[in-house]
Amino acid sequence: MTEFSRRLVRRCWLSAVQNPLQVISFPALQLHVSGTAMRASQEDFENAMNQVKLLKKDPGNEVKLKLYALYKQATEGPCSIPKPGVFDLTNKAKWDAWNVLGNLPKETARQNYVDLVSSLTSSSKSSSQAKPGADRERQGYENLVVTSEDGITKIMLNRPIKKNAISTQMYHEIMLALKTASKDDSTITVLTGNGDYYCSGNDLTNFTDIPAGGVEEKAKNSALMLRDFVGCFIDFPKPLIAVVNGPAVGIGVTTLGLFDVVYASDKATFHTPFGHLGLSPEGCSSYTFPKIMGPAKAAEMLIFGKKLTAREACAQGLVTEVFPDSIFQKEVWTRLKAYSKLPPNAMRVSKQVIRNTEKEKLHAVNAEECRVLRERWMSDECINAAMNFLSRRAKL
Numbered sequence: 001m002t003e004f005s006r007r008l009v010r011r012c013w014l015s016a017v018q019n020p021l022q023v024i025s026f027p028a029l030q031l032h033v034s035g036t037a038m039r040a041s042q043e044d045f046e047n048a049m050n051q052v053k054l055l056k057k058d059p060g061n062e063v064k065l066k067l068y069a070l071y072k073q074a075t076e077g078p079c080s081i082p083k084p085g086v087f088d089l090t091n092k093a094k095w096d097a098w099n100v101l102g103n104l105p106k107e108t109a110r111q112n113y114v115d116l117v118s119s120l121t122s123s124s125k126s127s128s129q130a131k132p133g134a135d136r137e138r139q140g141y142e143n144l145v146v147t148s149e150d151g152i153t154k155i156m157l158n159r160p161i162k163k164n165a166i167s168t169q170m171y172h173e174i175m176l177a178l179k180t181a182s183k184d185d186s187t188i189t190v191l192t193g194n195g196d197y198y199c200s201g202n203d204l205t206n207f208t209d210i211p212a213g214g215v216e217e218k219a220k221n222s223a224l225m226l227r228d229f230v231g232c233f234i235d236f237p238k239p240l241i242a243v244v245n246g247p248a249v250g251i252g253v254t255t256l257g258l259f260d261v262v263y264a265s266d267k268a269t270f271h272t273p274f275g276h277l278g279l280s281p282e283g284c285s286s287y288t289f290p291k292i293m294g295p296a297k298a299a300e301m302l303i304f305g306k307k308l309t310a311r312e313a314c315a316q317g318l319v320t321e322v323f324p325d326s327i328f329q330k331e332v333w334t335r336l337k338a339y340s341k342l343p344p345n346a347m348r349v350s351k352q353v354i355r356n357t358e359k360e361k362l363h364a365v366n367a368e369e370c371r372v373l374r375e376r377w378m379s380d381e382c383i384n385a386a387m388n389f390l391s392r393r394a395k396l
Protein backbone atom coordinates (compact mmCIF):
# COMPACT_ATOMS: atom_id res chain seq x y z
CA MET A 1 0.00 0.00 0.00
CA THR A 2 1.42 3.41 -0.95
CA GLU A 3 1.62 6.30 1.53
CA PHE A 4 -1.14 8.04 -0.47
CA SER A 5 -3.45 5.00 -0.19
CA ARG A 6 -2.74 4.73 3.51
CA ARG A 7 -3.61 8.38 4.02
CA LEU A 8 -6.76 7.95 1.95
CA VAL A 9 -7.91 4.94 3.96
CA ARG A 10 -7.37 6.83 7.19
CA ARG A 11 -9.17 9.91 5.93
CA CYS A 12 -12.09 8.03 4.36
CA TRP A 13 -12.70 6.30 7.64
CA LEU A 14 -12.35 9.57 9.53
CA SER A 15 -14.88 11.22 7.25
CA ALA A 16 -17.27 8.31 7.63
CA VAL A 17 -17.06 8.58 11.38
CA GLN A 18 -17.31 12.37 11.41
CA ASN A 19 -20.22 12.40 9.03
CA PRO A 20 -22.19 9.24 9.67
CA LEU A 21 -25.31 10.82 8.15
CA GLN A 22 -23.70 10.57 4.75
CA VAL A 23 -22.76 6.97 5.13
CA ILE A 24 -25.76 4.73 5.15
CA SER A 25 -29.20 4.99 3.68
CA PHE A 26 -32.39 4.39 5.63
CA PRO A 27 -33.56 1.44 3.49
CA ALA A 28 -30.50 -0.43 4.75
CA LEU A 29 -32.61 -1.07 7.82
CA GLN A 30 -35.02 -3.21 5.83
CA LEU A 31 -33.21 -6.24 7.13
CA HIS A 32 -34.05 -9.85 6.33
CA VAL A 33 -35.20 -12.05 9.17
CA SER A 34 -33.02 -15.09 9.54
CA GLY A 35 -34.84 -18.44 9.67
CA THR A 36 -32.82 -19.54 12.68
CA ALA A 37 -35.07 -20.25 15.65
CA MET A 38 -34.09 -18.23 18.72
CA ARG A 39 -34.97 -18.53 22.34
CA ALA A 40 -37.26 -16.44 24.59
CA SER A 41 -36.69 -12.98 23.18
CA GLN A 42 -37.11 -13.97 19.50
CA GLU A 43 -40.60 -12.50 19.46
CA ASP A 44 -39.36 -9.23 21.00
CA PHE A 45 -36.58 -9.20 18.48
CA GLU A 46 -38.98 -9.60 15.54
CA ASN A 47 -41.30 -6.96 16.97
CA ALA A 48 -38.35 -4.62 17.30
CA MET A 49 -37.40 -5.23 13.66
CA ASN A 50 -40.93 -4.34 12.59
CA GLN A 51 -40.89 -1.20 14.74
CA VAL A 52 -37.70 -0.05 13.05
CA LYS A 53 -39.44 -0.16 9.66
CA LEU A 54 -42.24 2.01 11.05
CA LEU A 55 -40.03 4.72 12.52
CA LYS A 56 -41.28 8.07 11.24
CA LYS A 57 -38.01 9.89 11.79
CA ASP A 58 -34.67 8.81 10.37
CA PRO A 59 -32.65 7.95 13.50
CA GLY A 60 -29.37 9.01 11.90
CA ASN A 61 -26.58 6.91 10.51
CA GLU A 62 -24.74 6.33 13.74
CA VAL A 63 -27.79 4.64 15.22
CA LYS A 64 -28.55 2.80 12.00
CA LEU A 65 -25.03 1.41 11.95
CA LYS A 66 -25.46 0.26 15.55
CA LEU A 67 -28.76 -1.42 14.70
CA TYR A 68 -27.23 -3.07 11.67
CA ALA A 69 -24.28 -4.38 13.66
CA LEU A 70 -26.43 -5.70 16.51
CA TYR A 71 -28.77 -7.38 14.07
CA LYS A 72 -25.89 -9.12 12.28
CA GLN A 73 -24.31 -10.15 15.57
CA ALA A 74 -27.62 -11.45 16.90
CA THR A 75 -28.39 -13.47 13.79
CA GLU A 76 -24.96 -14.48 12.44
CA GLY A 77 -22.55 -14.08 15.34
CA PRO A 78 -19.13 -12.37 15.08
CA CYS A 79 -18.18 -10.69 11.83
CA SER A 80 -16.19 -13.04 9.61
CA ILE A 81 -16.72 -11.57 6.13
CA PRO A 82 -13.83 -9.87 4.26
CA LYS A 83 -13.28 -6.18 4.90
CA PRO A 84 -14.72 -4.05 2.04
CA GLY A 85 -12.42 -1.88 -0.13
CA VAL A 86 -11.33 1.67 0.65
CA PHE A 87 -13.82 3.44 -1.60
CA ASP A 88 -16.77 1.28 -0.55
CA LEU A 89 -17.49 3.67 2.33
CA THR A 90 -20.98 2.44 3.16
CA ASN A 91 -20.10 -1.25 3.39
CA LYS A 92 -16.87 -0.44 5.15
CA ALA A 93 -18.72 1.55 7.83
CA LYS A 94 -21.17 -1.33 8.26
CA TRP A 95 -18.34 -3.85 8.46
CA ASP A 96 -16.51 -1.74 11.05
CA ALA A 97 -19.64 -1.37 13.18
CA TRP A 98 -20.22 -5.12 13.16
CA ASN A 99 -16.57 -6.10 13.60
CA VAL A 100 -16.17 -3.88 16.66
CA LEU A 101 -18.71 -6.05 18.52
CA GLY A 102 -16.09 -8.81 18.61
CA ASN A 103 -17.37 -11.92 20.39
CA LEU A 104 -20.46 -10.37 21.95
CA PRO A 105 -22.89 -13.29 22.52
CA LYS A 106 -25.85 -13.50 20.16
CA GLU A 107 -28.35 -13.27 23.03
CA THR A 108 -26.77 -10.07 24.36
CA ALA A 109 -26.74 -8.53 20.88
CA ARG A 110 -30.44 -9.44 20.50
CA GLN A 111 -31.29 -7.83 23.83
CA ASN A 112 -29.26 -4.71 22.99
CA TYR A 113 -31.05 -4.44 19.67
CA VAL A 114 -34.46 -4.63 21.37
CA ASP A 115 -33.42 -2.03 23.96
CA LEU A 116 -32.10 0.34 21.32
CA VAL A 117 -35.29 0.14 19.25
CA SER A 118 -37.39 0.68 22.34
CA SER A 119 -35.43 3.88 23.15
CA LEU A 120 -35.93 5.07 19.57
CA THR A 121 -39.68 4.52 19.52
CA SER A 122 -40.17 6.39 22.80
CA SER A 123 -38.00 9.34 21.70
CA SER A 124 -39.75 9.54 18.30
CA LYS A 125 -43.15 9.67 20.05
CA SER A 126 -42.10 12.63 22.16
CA SER A 127 -40.29 14.47 19.36
CA SER A 128 -43.24 14.13 16.97
CA GLN A 129 -45.14 16.44 19.31
CA ALA A 130 -42.60 19.23 18.87
CA LYS A 131 -44.09 22.02 16.80
CA PRO A 132 -41.06 23.23 14.81
CA GLY A 133 -40.50 19.72 13.45
CA ALA A 134 -44.15 19.43 12.49
CA ASP A 135 -43.97 22.76 10.64
CA ARG A 136 -40.93 21.66 8.69
CA GLU A 137 -42.57 18.38 7.78
CA ARG A 138 -45.70 20.12 6.62
CA GLN A 139 -43.66 22.38 4.43
CA GLY A 140 -41.68 19.42 3.22
CA TYR A 141 -38.23 21.00 3.51
CA GLU A 142 -35.60 19.83 5.94
CA ASN A 143 -32.99 22.55 5.37
CA LEU A 144 -34.91 25.42 3.83
CA VAL A 145 -37.47 27.83 5.16
CA VAL A 146 -39.73 28.98 2.35
CA THR A 147 -42.22 31.76 2.96
CA SER A 148 -44.47 33.82 0.69
CA GLU A 149 -45.54 37.27 1.82
CA ASP A 150 -46.14 40.67 0.21
CA GLY A 151 -45.68 39.19 -3.26
CA ILE A 152 -42.22 37.88 -2.36
CA THR A 153 -41.25 34.24 -2.06
CA LYS A 154 -38.26 33.95 0.21
CA ILE A 155 -36.16 30.80 0.04
CA MET A 156 -33.85 30.75 3.05
CA LEU A 157 -31.01 28.23 3.36
CA ASN A 158 -31.47 26.97 6.88
CA ARG A 159 -28.44 24.99 7.94
CA PRO A 160 -26.61 27.68 9.91
CA ILE A 161 -24.65 25.20 12.01
CA LYS A 162 -22.87 24.08 8.81
CA LYS A 163 -22.68 27.64 7.45
CA ASN A 164 -25.46 26.70 5.01
CA ALA A 165 -23.31 24.20 3.13
CA ILE A 166 -25.49 22.61 0.46
CA SER A 167 -26.04 18.90 1.05
CA THR A 168 -27.33 16.60 -1.69
CA GLN A 169 -30.79 16.79 -0.15
CA MET A 170 -30.59 20.60 -0.15
CA TYR A 171 -29.77 20.70 -3.85
CA HIS A 172 -33.03 18.85 -4.46
CA GLU A 173 -34.93 21.02 -2.00
CA ILE A 174 -33.68 24.23 -3.62
CA MET A 175 -34.65 22.93 -7.07
CA LEU A 176 -38.11 22.10 -5.78
CA ALA A 177 -38.47 25.48 -4.08
CA LEU A 178 -37.41 27.32 -7.24
CA LYS A 179 -39.76 25.31 -9.43
CA THR A 180 -42.62 25.94 -7.01
CA ALA A 181 -41.79 29.66 -6.76
CA SER A 182 -41.71 29.96 -10.55
CA LYS A 183 -45.40 29.01 -10.60
CA ASP A 184 -46.72 30.64 -7.41
CA ASP A 185 -48.46 34.02 -7.02
CA SER A 186 -45.39 35.92 -5.93
CA THR A 187 -43.88 38.52 -8.21
CA ILE A 188 -40.26 38.21 -7.15
CA THR A 189 -38.19 35.46 -5.53
CA VAL A 190 -35.38 35.89 -3.03
CA LEU A 191 -32.64 33.49 -1.98
CA THR A 192 -30.88 34.17 1.32
CA GLY A 193 -29.21 32.38 4.21
CA ASN A 194 -30.01 31.95 7.88
CA GLY A 195 -27.25 32.74 10.38
CA ASP A 196 -23.89 34.37 9.79
CA TYR A 197 -23.22 32.80 6.38
CA TYR A 198 -25.07 33.12 3.11
CA CYS A 199 -23.69 29.79 1.94
CA SER A 200 -20.42 27.89 2.37
CA GLY A 201 -20.85 26.13 -0.97
CA ASN A 202 -21.09 22.48 -1.74
CA ASP A 203 -21.18 20.30 1.37
CA LEU A 204 -17.80 18.63 1.15
CA THR A 205 -19.15 15.51 2.83
CA ASN A 206 -21.46 14.92 -0.15
CA PHE A 207 -18.66 12.87 -1.65
CA THR A 208 -18.33 10.45 1.24
CA ASP A 209 -21.54 8.71 0.23
CA ILE A 210 -20.15 6.50 -2.53
CA PRO A 211 -22.73 4.27 -4.29
CA ALA A 212 -22.17 0.66 -5.37
CA GLY A 213 -20.86 1.84 -8.76
CA GLY A 214 -17.95 3.60 -7.05
CA VAL A 215 -16.54 7.10 -7.50
CA GLU A 216 -17.29 7.08 -11.25
CA GLU A 217 -20.99 6.64 -10.58
CA LYS A 218 -20.89 9.26 -7.84
CA ALA A 219 -19.21 11.75 -10.17
CA LYS A 220 -21.72 10.99 -12.93
CA ASN A 221 -24.71 11.44 -10.60
CA SER A 222 -23.30 14.61 -9.11
CA ALA A 223 -22.70 16.10 -12.55
CA LEU A 224 -26.30 15.32 -13.55
CA MET A 225 -27.63 16.85 -10.36
CA LEU A 226 -25.46 19.94 -10.72
CA ARG A 227 -26.61 20.42 -14.30
CA ASP A 228 -30.27 20.30 -13.23
CA PHE A 229 -29.58 22.55 -10.26
CA VAL A 230 -27.89 25.29 -12.28
CA GLY A 231 -30.49 24.82 -15.02
CA CYS A 232 -33.19 25.88 -12.54
CA PHE A 233 -31.44 29.24 -12.09
CA ILE A 234 -30.93 29.71 -15.83
CA ASP A 235 -34.61 29.04 -16.53
CA PHE A 236 -36.09 30.88 -13.58
CA PRO A 237 -38.77 33.11 -15.13
CA LYS A 238 -39.28 35.85 -12.51
CA PRO A 239 -36.90 38.41 -11.04
CA LEU A 240 -34.52 36.47 -8.81
CA ILE A 241 -32.74 38.37 -6.06
CA ALA A 242 -29.89 37.22 -3.84
CA VAL A 243 -29.84 38.73 -0.35
CA VAL A 244 -26.28 37.88 0.62
CA ASN A 245 -26.35 38.18 4.40
CA GLY A 246 -22.79 36.95 5.01
CA PRO A 247 -19.85 35.15 3.40
CA ALA A 248 -20.50 33.15 0.24
CA VAL A 249 -18.29 30.32 -0.98
CA GLY A 250 -18.12 28.16 -4.11
CA ILE A 251 -21.45 27.50 -5.74
CA GLY A 252 -22.99 30.12 -3.43
CA VAL A 253 -20.90 32.65 -5.36
CA THR A 254 -20.86 31.27 -8.89
CA THR A 255 -24.65 31.12 -9.23
CA LEU A 256 -24.85 34.84 -8.37
CA GLY A 257 -24.10 35.58 -12.03
CA LEU A 258 -27.50 34.07 -12.82
CA PHE A 259 -29.43 36.32 -10.42
CA ASP A 260 -31.03 39.54 -11.60
CA VAL A 261 -30.03 41.58 -8.56
CA VAL A 262 -27.54 40.84 -5.76
CA TYR A 263 -27.69 42.79 -2.50
CA ALA A 264 -24.92 42.20 0.02
CA SER A 265 -24.19 43.04 3.62
CA ASP A 266 -20.78 44.63 4.10
CA LYS A 267 -19.96 41.50 6.13
CA ALA A 268 -20.26 39.33 3.04
CA THR A 269 -17.22 37.99 1.20
CA PHE A 270 -17.07 36.16 -2.10
CA HIS A 271 -14.74 33.21 -2.44
CA THR A 272 -14.38 30.54 -5.12
CA PRO A 273 -11.52 28.33 -3.89
CA PHE A 274 -11.67 25.93 -6.84
CA GLY A 275 -7.88 25.81 -7.26
CA HIS A 276 -7.40 24.83 -3.60
CA LEU A 277 -10.01 22.10 -4.00
CA GLY A 278 -8.67 20.70 -7.28
CA LEU A 279 -11.94 21.80 -8.90
CA SER A 280 -13.03 23.95 -11.81
CA PRO A 281 -15.75 26.63 -12.09
CA GLU A 282 -19.47 25.87 -12.20
CA GLY A 283 -22.76 27.76 -12.03
CA CYS A 284 -21.96 29.20 -15.50
CA SER A 285 -19.32 31.39 -13.85
CA SER A 286 -16.77 30.47 -16.54
CA TYR A 287 -18.99 32.53 -18.84
CA THR A 288 -20.82 35.02 -16.59
CA PHE A 289 -17.83 36.16 -14.51
CA PRO A 290 -15.58 37.20 -17.41
CA LYS A 291 -18.60 38.95 -18.91
CA ILE A 292 -19.42 40.75 -15.67
CA MET A 293 -15.96 41.69 -14.44
CA GLY A 294 -13.64 41.10 -17.41
CA PRO A 295 -11.45 38.02 -17.97
CA ALA A 296 -8.53 39.13 -15.80
CA LYS A 297 -10.56 39.79 -12.66
CA ALA A 298 -12.59 36.62 -13.27
CA ALA A 299 -9.39 34.58 -13.60
CA GLU A 300 -8.10 35.91 -10.29
CA MET A 301 -11.24 34.66 -8.58
CA LEU A 302 -11.90 31.45 -10.48
CA ILE A 303 -8.36 30.18 -11.03
CA PHE A 304 -6.49 31.59 -8.04
CA GLY A 305 -9.35 31.76 -5.56
CA LYS A 306 -8.99 35.46 -4.70
CA LYS A 307 -11.56 36.31 -2.06
CA LEU A 308 -13.43 39.59 -2.63
CA THR A 309 -14.97 41.83 -0.03
CA ALA A 310 -18.55 42.95 -0.65
CA ARG A 311 -17.35 46.34 -1.80
CA GLU A 312 -14.83 44.79 -4.20
CA ALA A 313 -17.50 42.47 -5.57
CA CYS A 314 -19.74 45.50 -6.07
CA ALA A 315 -16.97 47.38 -7.86
CA GLN A 316 -16.55 44.34 -10.16
CA GLY A 317 -20.27 44.30 -10.95
CA LEU A 318 -21.05 40.97 -9.29
CA VAL A 319 -22.98 42.72 -6.51
CA THR A 320 -25.64 45.35 -7.18
CA GLU A 321 -25.36 47.25 -3.90
CA VAL A 322 -23.70 46.87 -0.50
CA PHE A 323 -25.35 47.91 2.78
CA PRO A 324 -23.88 48.26 6.27
CA ASP A 325 -24.77 45.08 8.12
CA SER A 326 -26.63 46.99 10.85
CA ILE A 327 -29.26 48.24 8.39
CA PHE A 328 -28.95 45.51 5.75
CA GLN A 329 -32.16 43.55 6.39
CA LYS A 330 -34.32 46.63 6.94
CA GLU A 331 -33.11 48.50 3.85
CA VAL A 332 -33.19 45.52 1.55
CA TRP A 333 -36.63 44.28 2.53
CA THR A 334 -38.13 47.77 2.33
CA ARG A 335 -36.82 48.06 -1.18
CA LEU A 336 -37.92 44.56 -2.18
CA LYS A 337 -41.44 45.13 -0.88
CA ALA A 338 -41.68 48.20 -3.07
CA TYR A 339 -40.36 46.31 -6.12
CA SER A 340 -42.78 43.45 -5.54
CA LYS A 341 -45.70 45.81 -6.14
CA LEU A 342 -44.60 46.60 -9.69
CA PRO A 343 -46.68 44.98 -12.46
CA PRO A 344 -45.66 41.30 -12.42
CA ASN A 345 -46.05 40.67 -16.14
CA ALA A 346 -43.90 43.64 -17.06
CA MET A 347 -41.19 42.39 -14.70
CA ARG A 348 -41.29 38.88 -16.17
CA VAL A 349 -41.22 40.14 -19.74
CA SER A 350 -38.36 42.52 -19.00
CA LYS A 351 -36.39 39.68 -17.45
CA GLN A 352 -37.02 37.52 -20.50
CA VAL A 353 -35.90 40.28 -22.85
CA ILE A 354 -32.71 40.73 -20.86
CA ARG A 355 -31.93 37.02 -20.40
CA ASN A 356 -33.47 35.00 -23.21
CA THR A 357 -30.83 35.67 -25.84
CA GLU A 358 -28.29 34.10 -23.47
CA LYS A 359 -30.29 31.09 -22.33
CA GLU A 360 -29.10 28.61 -24.91
CA LYS A 361 -25.51 29.67 -24.40
CA LEU A 362 -25.85 29.37 -20.62
CA HIS A 363 -27.23 25.82 -20.88
CA ALA A 364 -24.30 24.87 -23.12
CA VAL A 365 -21.81 26.42 -20.68
CA ASN A 366 -23.51 24.61 -17.79
CA ALA A 367 -23.26 21.26 -19.60
CA GLU A 368 -19.58 21.78 -20.38
CA GLU A 369 -18.71 22.87 -16.83
CA CYS A 370 -20.44 19.75 -15.46
CA ARG A 371 -18.59 17.52 -17.94
CA VAL A 372 -15.24 18.94 -16.83
CA LEU A 373 -16.15 18.74 -13.14
CA ARG A 374 -17.09 15.09 -13.49
CA GLU A 375 -13.44 14.41 -14.40
CA ARG A 376 -12.13 16.71 -11.68
CA TRP A 377 -14.06 14.95 -8.92
CA MET A 378 -12.14 11.76 -9.69
CA SER A 379 -8.74 13.47 -9.60
CA ASP A 380 -6.19 12.98 -6.80
CA GLU A 381 -6.05 16.75 -6.37
CA CYS A 382 -9.74 16.93 -5.59
CA ILE A 383 -9.94 13.80 -3.41
CA ASN A 384 -6.93 15.01 -1.39
CA ALA A 385 -8.42 18.47 -0.87
CA ALA A 386 -11.78 17.11 0.27
CA MET A 387 -10.12 14.65 2.63
CA ASN A 388 -7.95 17.43 4.04
CA PHE A 389 -11.07 19.43 4.83
CA LEU A 390 -12.79 16.42 6.34
CA SER A 391 -9.84 15.67 8.57
CA ARG A 392 -10.02 19.31 9.72
CA ARG A 393 -6.50 20.04 8.48
CA ALA A 394 -7.41 22.72 6.00
CA LYS A 395 -9.41 25.89 6.40
CA LEU A 396 -9.77 27.74 3.12
Ligand SMILES: CCCCC/C=C/C(=O)SCCNC(=O)CCNC(=O)[C@H](O)C(C)(C)COP(=O)(O)OP(=O)(O)OC[C@H]1O[C@@H](n2cnc3c(N)ncnc32)[C@H](O)[C@@H]1OP(=O)(O)O
Nearest residue numbers: 161162163165200201202203204205222226250251395396
Ligand atom coordinates in the same frame (compact mmCIF):
# COMPACT_ATOMS: atom_id res chain seq x y z
C1 LIG B 1 -22.54 18.16 -6.23
C2 LIG B 1 -22.47 19.53 -6.80
C3 LIG B 1 -21.16 20.17 -6.54
C4 LIG B 1 -21.11 21.60 -7.04
C5 LIG B 1 -19.73 22.18 -7.02
C6 LIG B 1 -19.59 23.13 -5.92
C7 LIG B 1 -18.37 23.50 -5.50
C8 LIG B 1 -18.21 24.34 -4.32
O1 LIG B 1 -19.11 24.89 -3.72
S1 LIG B 1 -16.61 24.49 -3.84
C9 LIG B 1 -16.67 25.25 -2.25
C10 LIG B 1 -16.89 24.26 -1.16
N1 LIG B 1 -16.85 24.90 0.14
C11 LIG B 1 -15.74 25.02 0.84
O2 LIG B 1 -14.68 24.62 0.43
C12 LIG B 1 -15.88 25.66 2.18
C13 LIG B 1 -15.37 24.75 3.25
N2 LIG B 1 -15.54 25.36 4.56
C14 LIG B 1 -14.63 26.16 5.12
O3 LIG B 1 -13.58 26.43 4.60
C15 LIG B 1 -14.97 26.71 6.46
O4 LIG B 1 -15.85 25.84 7.11
C16 LIG B 1 -15.63 28.11 6.38
C17 LIG B 1 -14.56 29.12 5.92
C18 LIG B 1 -16.81 28.12 5.44
C19 LIG B 1 -16.13 28.54 7.78
O5 LIG B 1 -15.08 28.45 8.71
P1 LIG B 1 -15.39 28.69 10.27
O6 LIG B 1 -16.06 30.00 10.46
O7 LIG B 1 -14.11 28.48 11.00
O8 LIG B 1 -16.45 27.58 10.66
P2 LIG B 1 -16.27 26.00 10.70
O9 LIG B 1 -15.26 25.57 9.70
O10 LIG B 1 -16.05 25.57 12.10
O11 LIG B 1 -17.68 25.51 10.16
C20 LIG B 1 -18.77 25.22 11.02
C21 LIG B 1 -19.29 23.86 10.66
O12 LIG B 1 -19.74 23.89 9.31
C22 LIG B 1 -19.10 22.86 8.56
N3 LIG B 1 -18.94 23.30 7.18
C23 LIG B 1 -18.68 24.54 6.75
N4 LIG B 1 -18.62 24.55 5.42
C24 LIG B 1 -18.81 23.29 5.00
C25 LIG B 1 -18.86 22.67 3.71
N5 LIG B 1 -18.70 23.37 2.57
N6 LIG B 1 -19.09 21.36 3.66
C26 LIG B 1 -19.29 20.63 4.77
N7 LIG B 1 -19.26 21.16 6.03
C27 LIG B 1 -19.04 22.47 6.12
C28 LIG B 1 -17.77 22.67 9.26
O13 LIG B 1 -17.24 21.41 8.95
C29 LIG B 1 -18.19 22.80 10.70
O14 LIG B 1 -18.81 21.58 11.05
P3 LIG B 1 -18.48 20.90 12.47
O15 LIG B 1 -17.00 20.63 12.45
O16 LIG B 1 -19.32 19.66 12.49
O17 LIG B 1 -18.86 21.93 13.49
